[in-house]
Amino acid sequence: MNEPTRADRLAGCLLGTAVGDALGLPRENLSPRRAAKLFPGPVRHGLVPAVRSVGGSRWRGMVSDDTEHTLLSALALIEEPADPARSARALARRLKWWLAGGPAGAGKATLKACGKLCCGVPPSCSGVNSAGNGPTMRAAILGAFFADDPDRRRAFAEVSARITHTDPRAVAGAQTIAHAAALAVCPSPRQSPAATLAALIEETTEPALQIVLETVAAALARGEDGRALAEASGWPRGGPSGFVLHTVPAALWAWLAGEPAETADDVRGGIERALSLGGDADSTAAIVGGLAGCAGGTAAIPADWREGLWEWPRGAEWMRRCAAELASAADASAERRAAALGELRVPPGAVPARNAAFLVVVLAHALRRLGPPW
Ligand SMILES: [Mg+2]
Numbered sequence: 001m002n003e004p005t006r007a008d009r010l011a012g013c014l015l016g017t018a019v020g021d022a023l024g025l026p027r028e029n030l031s032p033r034r035a036a037k038l039f040p041g042p043v044r045h046g047l048v049p050a051v052r053s054v055g056g057s058r059w060r061g062m063v064s065d066d067t068e069h070t071l072l073s074a075l076a077l078i079e080e081p082a083d084p085a086r087s088a089r090a091l092a093r094r095l096k097w098w099l100a101g102g103p104a105g106a107g108k109a110t111l112k113a114c115g116k117l118c119c120g121v122p123p124s125c126s127g128v129n130s131a132g133n134g135p136t137m138r139a140a141i142l143g144a145f146f147a148d149d150p151d152r153r154r155a156f157a158e159v160s161a162r163i164t165h166t167d168p169r170a171v172a173g174a175q176t177i178a179h180a181a182a183l184a185v186c187p188s189p190r191q192s193p194a195a196t197l198a199a200l201i202e203e204t205t206e207p208a209l210q211i212v213l214e215t216v217a218a219a220l221a222r223g224e225d226g227r228a229l230a231e232a233s234g235w236p237r238g239g240p241s242g243f244v245l246h247t248v249p250a251a252l253w254a255w256l257a258g259e260p261a262e263t264a265d266d267v268r269g270g271i272e273r274a275l276s277l278g279g280d281a282d283s284t285a286a287i288v289g290g291l292a293g294c295a296g297g298t299a300a301i302p303a304d305w306r307e308g309l310w311e312w313p314r315g316a317e318w319m320r321r322c323a324a325e326l327a328s329a330a331d332a333s334a335e336r337r338a339a340a341l342g343e344l345r346v347p348p349g350a351v352p353a354r355n356a357a358f359l360v361v362v363l364a365h366a367l368r369r370l371g372p373p374w
Pocket of ligand 1: 065066282
C-alpha cells in the first residue's frame with residue numbers, strides 16, 4: 001500500500017479526531033459499566049439517533065470542543081505557520097469567536113480563558129492555572145504539521161497550551177501528544193509501541209507525566225487490558241477524567257495496545273479501546289483518532305464512521321480542504337494563505353445555528369441518561 005501523502009495524513013488527523021470525538025461524546029463521563037449498558041456497540045449509537053437506510057442502520061455523530069479546537073488550530077497554522085507567538089494570537093482570536101458562537105460544552109478552564117480573551121486579555125496572559133486536558137485535545141494536529149521540526153513542535157504546543165492552561169503538566173501533556181503525532185507521521189521504520197513510549201518518556205521533562213507514561217509502558221509490556229490500566233492508574237469511577245495525567249496515558253494506551261501489526265494506524269481498534277475505558281471518552285477517543293489518522297491517513301478511517309459524521313458547516317469535506325491548505329501552508333505566500341482562509345470561511349451565522357441544533361441533541365442525550373438501563 002502506498003504511504004499517505006502529507007495532506008492525507010493531516011486530513012486523517014482531522015477526520016480521526018472528529019470520528020473519535022463523535023463516537024465518544026454520547027459516553028462522556030459515564031462509567032465503563034454504564035456506558036456498556038447504554039451503548040452496547042460503538043457504531044450503533046452515535047450522538048444523533050441512527051437512521052435506517054437500505055443497508056441497515058447507520059451511525060450518525062456530531063463533534064464537540066475537541067474537534068472544534070483542533071480545526072481552529074489548523075486554521076491558525078494556515079494563517080501563521082512559522083511564528084509561535086503570532087500563531088497563538090491567531091488561535092486566540094478564533095477561540096474568542098468560538099465562545100461567541102455559543103458552544104454547548106467545554107472544560108471550565110478553557111471557558112474561563114476564552115472569557116478573559118473576550119475581555120481583552122492577551123493570549124500570553126489568558127491561561128488559567130489548570131491541568132485539564134484542553135490543550136492536549138488540540139495538540140495532535142500541531143505534531144502532525146511539525147513532524148520534522150521538533151523545536152517548532154514544542155514551541156507551538158507550548159504557546160497553544162498556555163492560551164488556556166498554564167499548569168506545566170497541561171503544557172507537557174500537549175507536547176507529548178504533539179510528539180506522538182510526529183512519531184505517527186514518520187513512516188518508516190514504524191517503531192514498536194514500547195519504543196514509541198520510551199521516546200515519549202525520554203522527551204518529556206515533567207516528572208508526573210513520566211510516571212503515568214511508565215504505567216502505560218508496564219501495562220503494554222504485560223499485555224494488560226483497560227481495566228487493569230484503570231486500576232493501576234487509580235482513575236476515579238474507573239475511567240480517565242479530564243485531568244491531563246489521566247487523558248494522556250489513556251489515549252496512548254488505547255492507541256498502542258492493539259496487535260503489533262495494526263497498531264499505529266488502527267483507527268477503529270484505537271477508538272474502540274478508548275471508548276471501553278469510559279470517563280472523558282470524547283477527548284480520549286478524539287486524541288486516539290487523531291494519532292491513528294496521522295499514521296494511516298484518511299484510508300485508515302472506517303468508511304462507515306466517516307460517512308456517519310453529521311456535521312455542518314465544517315463537515316468531512318471541509319476538513320479535507322482544510323488539510324490540503326494546511327499541507328502547503330509552510331511554503332505558501334501570505335497572500336495565498338489569506339486566500340485559502342477566505343475559501344475555508346463558513347457562512348455568517350452558520351456556527352451559532354449549528355450549535356443551537358447541537359444543544360438540542362445534547363439535552364436529549366442528557367435526558368436519555370436519566371432512564372434505564374442503569
Ligand atoms: Mg468534548
